[in-house]
Amino acid sequence: MLKPSDRSRQCFLPPIPELDLAADWLSLAADAVLEGREEDAKRLIAKADMPILGEFAQRITGKVDPAIHWQSRMPTDVLAERIKQRMPSSSVEYGIYQRDGWRCRFCNIKVISPKARKLLVEMFPSVARWGRVNRDKHYALSALTATLDHILPHSRGGTNEEGNLVAACGMCQFGRGHWTLEEVGFTDPRERQPIVDSWDGLTRLLR
Template sequence: MILKADIPEIREWTESLWGKNSPYLNFNRLVDSPPILKKEERIETRMPNKVLKDKLIERDGHNCAFCGIPVIRAEIRKVIKGVYPNALKWERQNINQHSAFQAMWLQYDHLLPHSRGGNNDLDNLVITCAPCNFGRMQFTLEEVSLLNPLKRERRKTEWDGLERIKKTVVLHRI
């Protein structure tokens, strides 16, 4: 099943969403938008800590806050790759990554991008898929005409991000 899910059309769709050449990225640089800061000007580390990541998953579940696609944490992907190394390819280059796992890769996204001064407060972070996160790049929600997902009602699903697999693998190793 893992091999069958590595579908070229998924890769094409994913890669069409991210990067400056995306036909879907339409942004308006707004006069009052925060500037892109140099790395030394940014206020804190870019990634949230484990406690905050756990709070985000508890609040948002395992679905992208923007598009709703089910997502899987990198840690779970690594467990699956350990069990099925020939089925789940994951190397450095996008072309050498499993297309479905790439599309469903859970990200911790800053609503106000870190590069624009965004912090790691819970009210500035959401769970997203890689395409939504990388597709928006350093642009603000307003610049790409997106609504703040924290200000609209979202339906939490039963999808657990395949977290159950980690428990199963541990049990089978005992």
């Protein structure tokens, strides 16, 4: 079990290489869209829909597993009544993703803009699956969509101040849920510089 002083990891499990591969294929799909090559885009989106991504995500976001989460159950001291706060506007949200280089600040994988994902789902419903339950969602689009993560969870008193928010992938976000960084032994991602390079989270589709 986790010792309170033990903060030695960045995320639950090392990201598998297929996550990066899927991001690259989705990026090529975005290029194909911009160049009017719709069949190529479709083929690449279908290729990125790898079941192994769903299996990996499920290990982290599914049932609590002490070997992965270092905890045996979710915390019970969550705030019954949360402070009502204004959610960050979409421009603040976009600014945080930009600041963080469209990467998960925990596991560093490339993430994609929720708006770009929505666009791909609308354009290519036959391959960019987006059903109601997880198994009916495109594995890569689901795992890689950017989310705003509260460093101190909202349910534990965390605020919507920008300093408490970072970009995260779905696994790091939903895997941690109500736990604090200390409770899962994570180092504070704000102590590391974000990786900012040419990766744009597919936002070029939105211009």
